[in-house]
Amino acid sequence: MNNYSRRDFMKWAGAASVFSAMGWPLGALAKMGRSAAKVVVIGGGYGGATCAKYIRKMAPGIEVTLIEQNKRYTTCPFSNTVIGGLKKIEDITHGYDNLRNRHGVNVIHDIAEEVNPAKKVVKLKGGAKLEYDKLIMSPGIEFMWGKIEGYDQAASEVMPHAWKAGPQTTLLRAKIEAMRDGGTVIIAAPANPFRCPPGPYERASLVANYLKKHKPKSKVIVLDRKDKFSKQALFVSGGEALYPGMIEWVSKSAGGTVVRVDTKAMEVENNNGFTYQGDVINVIPPHRAGTIAQRTGLADKSGWCPINQTTFESRKHKDIHIIGDSAIAGKMPKSGYAAASEGKVCAAAVVAELGGLNMPEPSYVNTCYSLVGPEYGISVAAVYRLTKKGITPVKGAGGGSPKVADSTFRNMEAVYAQGWYDSTVADMFR
Numbered sequence: 001m002n003n004y005s006r007r008d009f010m011k012w013a014g015a016a017s018v019f020s021a022m023g024w025p026l027g028a029l030a031k032m033g034r035s036a037a038k039v040v041v042i043g044g045g046y047g048g049a050t051c052a053k054y055i056r057k058m059a060p061g062i063e064v065t066l067i068e069q070n071k072r073y074t075t076c077p078f079s080n081t082v083i084g085g086l087k088k089i090e091d092i093t094h095g096y097d098n099l100r101n102r103h104g105v106n107v108i109h110d111i112a113e114e115v116n117p118a119k120k121v122v123k124l125k126g127g128a129k130l131e132y133d134k135l136i137m138s139p140g141i142e143f144m145w146g147k148i149e150g151y152d153q154a155a156s157e158v159m160p161h162a163w164k165a166g167p168q169t170t171l172l173r174a175k176i177e178a179m180r181d182g183g184t185v186i187i188a189a190p191a192n193p194f195r196c197p198p199g200p201y202e203r204a205s206l207v208a209n210y211l212k213k214h215k216p217k218s219k220v221i222v223l224d225r226k227d228k229f230s231k232q233a234l235f236v237s238g239g240e241a242l243y244p245g246m247i248e249w250v251s252k253s254a255g256g257t258v259v260r261v262d263t264k265a266m267e268v269e270n271n272n273g274f275t276y277q278g279d280v281i282n283v284i285p286p287h288r289a290g291t292i293a294q295r296t297g298l299a300d301k302s303g304w305c306p307i308n309q310t311t312f313e314s315r316k317h318k319d320i321h322i323i324g325d326s327a328i329a330g331k332m333p334k335s336g337y338a339a340a341s342e343g344k345v346c347a348a349a350v351v352a353e354l355g356g357l358n359m360p361e362p363s364y365v366n367t368c369y370s371l372v373g374p375e376y377g378i379s380v381a382a383v384y385r386l387t388k389k390g391i392t393p394v395k396g397a398g399g400g401s402p403k404v405a406d407s408t409f410r411n412m413e414a415v416y417a418q419g420w421y422d423s424t425v426a427d428m429f430r
Ligand SMILES: Cc1cc2nc3c(=O)[nH]c(=O)nc-3n(C[C@H](O)[C@H](O)[C@H](O)COP(=O)(O)OP(=O)(O)OC[C@H]3O[C@@H](n4cnc5c(N)ncnc54)[C@H](O)[C@@H]3O)c2cc1C
Pocket: 042, 043, 044, 045, 046, 047, 048, 067, 068, 069, 070, 073, 075, 076, 077, 078, 079, 080, 110, 111, 112, 113, 138, 139, 140, 141, 162, 163, 164, 195, 196, 199, 290, 291, 292, 323, 324, 325, 326, 334, 335, 336, 337, 338, 339, 367, 368, 369, 370
């Protein structure tokens, strides 16, 4: 938070703690026969779990209910290490006990099926109806099945996307493990904007790392709908140093756009009618804001949700806030760290609004580590502020790994990547 004096902060913190201690002071609630404001959060991932926890930390008098369909959460961050055989799926899977027992979040494992913004009610698949004063959604992404001809949910069992971590991650890993030496792994990468801009290239690198050791005659082809990608120079130089000749990248201009898949023939076709055959094919389909956000009418024509970039309140419906991958958060990328940062800003906005306080001017942050190899890390970081153009990176704050660095430096970045993972997960779930 910036542009906020110490006096302002003391006032804000004081007011927040008063309603924390006394329960909810609004007369309107008393009339409704309630003593606490109700916040419902849909989605217990990076955005939602962080937001739910931080609302309770800032204002324990607020009743927070988190709706999450899965009993345990598998992180997409580090899921490429599972696909590359460096970690097990259990290493990246976490439970909700601390949110429940330590932070007093009411965690319900169910699917939010419908929202009535006029009545301010969320209906769950199990039949329960939950009233809210403020609703926060962080439902992640929904795949646009069929946009690539032949690529539907059934096809993803043959050609996994592994872009939501869990069974798809282990399926892709099993296919790579079972592949013959001399085989080809194809990764079809989506156009912008998409979840985790460096993700496909980290995946190509860690698959190559496995193949080099266990099936050295094999190769990885990345078919891309883009002509440039995140941390490109760093990925390319790292890949050439560690896996010379093993990874081929086909840009959009060179025919990387996959328009059709054939799961029986194990081939994909590009927009010039050229087919590529693969032994293992990983298709990352185009995606958009999560299903419940679409169903509630929160997305615009782009498929993503426009928001007030200070409070993350929807531009479509009052008292519904959207964070994480689903939201159009200015220049912030669709990353876990960004989602968590948005979750904290949104928590402050909701606590401030419910308490009749002014929202301090927010500051947002993103740091993204990628592994080119188990001992070769690269990173990019940025701090963001709100300007007339929306959430914008602050010039000179942050930056990327140097293009030239020795092996100790790259190794240290891989160590920091693990530290990043452990601390972000602790911030969500401990
Ligand atoms: C391979 C890969 C690697 C990545 N690596 C990194 C990385 O290194 N660093 C990084 O910062 N980011 C990384 N990301 C991106 C990161 O995973 C996402 O940006 C982040 O998870 C977004 O958080 P979110 O809260 O928006 O959605 P999610 O984390 O997907 O959480 C959404 C949650 O909502 C639940 N949900 C959805 N709809 C409903 C409903 N109707 N009812 C109940 N529950 C519901 C889902 O079950 C899910 O648990 C990676 C992504 C991928 C695919």
